[in-house]
Amino acid sequence: MSQRPIIFWHRRDLRLEDNAGLYRAQKAGGPVMPIFIFDREILDKLPEKKDARVEFIHQSVTELAAAYQEHGSDLRVFYGHPKKVWKAIIEEYQPGAVYTNRDYEPYAKVRDLAVKDLLEEAGASFHDFKDHIIFESDEVQKNDGGPYTVFTPYWRKWRTILDSRMSQFEGEELSYYLKPYPNTKYTDRLLAGKSDRPVPSLAEMGFAPAGIDIPPTEVSRKLIRTYDETRNFPGIEGTSRLGIHFRHGTISIREKARRAMDLNETFLKELVWRDFYSNIIQSFPRVVDAPFKKDYENIPWENNEADFKAWCAGKTGVPIVDAGMRQLNESGWMHNRVRMIVASYLTKHLLIDWRWGEGYFADKLLDYELASNNGGWQWAAGCGTDAQPYFRIFNYDSQQKKFDADYTYVKQWVPEYGTPDYPKEPLVEHKWGRERALRVYKEALAEARGEKP
Ligand SMILES: Cc1cc2nc3c(=O)[nH]c(=O)nc-3n(C[C@H](O)[C@H](O)[C@H](O)COP(=O)(O)OP(=O)(O)OC[C@H]3O[C@@H](n4cnc5c(N)ncnc54)[C@H](O)[C@@H]3O)c2cc1C
Structure with a gap:
């Protein structure tokens, strides 16, 4: 590697398609070296070693590596405490810049600041982007400024902003904010060759399969179309079960929101609840341990x-x-x-x-x-x-x-x-x-x- 690589750090965005931060890294030049870290700060605290979420992440990271391999690149996968891992990465690969998508949880914010400091000490820059939600807290503000704390007016304003900038995409008019990022157009910017850090096995990390089925990433058009009639009845399959995929970014929120706009406003509104609560922890981080009121x-x-x-x-x-x-x-x-x-x-x-x-x-x-x-x-x-x-x-x-x-x-x-x-x-x-x-x-x-x- 003669040129200092740009590292793209996957976290809650375990996909190559329609990935905001990865796209920015690709557009910045390259070569882009994608990585993922199995974080021991989180994993070591999990009481149950047959944890279906760890199994799901492991499976998704394996699939992500395969997706990169299809494009002649690969994913480098690490297992350890993020600060230590980053020290080793900086020494071994000497990145010029690190790109990633923002994570709004308190632990992640502290972690990212520490990594940013390490990178800056090594003369590398850190860039993070919005990908996990449609709007961040400073984008949907009350007319007199400040965050919304009640959902219904938030939802109205959210919708107005979404509709305020329209653009053409493949002949169709769609919200500028829901436009997909064309990552696969720029796969020539990815670092070529096989990874020297393959995905560790679950057993190597002290975990075992949990044997719980994970719902698919695709939901039928019919289910979304009739969602408002079926969603309240627990005895029928009337909701999407996409939650785990939104959580880990194995699907794009923009893609699902575009679909919801076409098919069912009530479903879109549920996706907006997710933005709303994310905005609440961004604006009022104290709610993590204490009542909002x-x-x-x-x-x-x-x-x-x-x-x-x-x-x-x-x-x-x-x-x-x-x-x-x-x-x-x-x-x-x-x-x-x-x-x-x-x-x-x-x-x-x-x-x-x-x-x-x-x-x-x-x-x-x-x-x-x-x-x-x-x-x-x-x-x-x-x-x-x-x-x-x-x-x-x-x-x-x-x-x-x-x-x-x-x-x-x-x-x-x-x-x-x-x-x-x-x-x-x-x-x-x-x-x-x-x-x-x-x-x-x-x-x-x-x-x-x-x-x-
Ligand atoms: C006490 C309590 C705890 C909850 N904990 C979680 C949680 O840890 N993670 C989580 O994603 N949701 C949580 N929810 C919200 C909601 O119950 C789940 O998102 C939903 O049941 C997931 O099933 P689904 O994917 O089939 O959702 P669908 O009904 O198909 O909705 C689609 C998506 O919209 C989002 N969504 C829907 N309703 C809400 C909501 N009320 N608040 C925020 N997002 C919503 C989710 O991302 C969901 O996957 C909680 C709700 C309650 C009342």
Whole structure:
């Protein structure tokens, strides 16, 4: 290698097509040397060695390497602590510049700053780009400045900005912001030849296959077209299951948003929720550990360990809650409607801190995304960005009647439902639990606001 290479660092963008940062690296000249790091700061902390997410990333990195090989290039794959790995990379390959796509999570931001410093000390530059979402927090701002904290006006403004710049693409008019990046046009800028750092095996990193099926990256047009009619019913396959692919960038958000614009506005709106929650952690990083609404900090949670265990195991005696938790435990996914119901039950009926539930979901969800998970949990606990405060308490019986009237979903995940083996009474019954939650939240908020004598 006579010229100092440009390194492209893949993280949440495990694809060669329609990749913003990679495109910028290719346009900057070359040769572009793509890399991926299996990060031990994250991997070493995972309690379960049969982790389906690690298996999925491993599989996706292997496929990405094969995609580069098809174009005469290859992916160099490292395993270690990012700072140490980068020191070694700088010494061995002497990059002139590093390109990557932005990651907005607090850990990633600190990591990237440290890597940037290392590179600058070595006389190399660091460039990062938007790829993971459609709009970053400073792009969708209120008219008087500042971030939106309520979804509906955010969504309206998001849509206006999206439509404000149109461009031609292959004869079709489409939003400038959704234009795909033509990476494969510039594959001659990729460093040629085989990698001296092949993908390590799962076993070499101390992991084993988990045996959980990953949903495909493609969803039928019919499913998206009828999404608004089917998405609320957990007993039918009415949602895309694309979450894990958005999380790791094995699909492009721009491509799926273009499709949604053609086929179903409700589906597009769900993709915008993802942007919204990402914007919230960008603008209010404190929400990662604390309630968005500050006066919710001192709710006197019951935090009963036995209740929490029963909730985790799907043994609360509330059929739809139990079905949801068992679906999560067995498949790594839970339907959105049921995520809302189980989260409401935990934070209201059982009066358990939303952070306990958030942590459990983080360990189990294949599509785990810090921003959306945090947003979903704070929404359920009433302490998030939602205009509706604590008094939205889901009645699990009405939810059952409305969304799983014939118990298809419940029977799928709780086979003993309807037999003497299933509990006769729920852990906490709705009316009593609702009244207790209303009283406890009300008193805590009054105290926080100094309204109590
Ligand atoms: C308590 C709670 C925790 C959640 N945790 C996560 C999480 O860790 N990761 C995650 O991606 N989503 C999370 N969600 C949002 C939502 O439940 C999932 O995105 C959705 O169920 C994933 O299934 P799907 O891919 O079939 O979604 P679809 O209904 O097909 O929607 C398509 C995509 O839109 C996005 N999306 C949809 N709804 C939301 C939403 N409410 N907030 C943010 N993005 C959304 C996701 O990227 C999703 O894959 C959570 C919701 C709640 C109530």
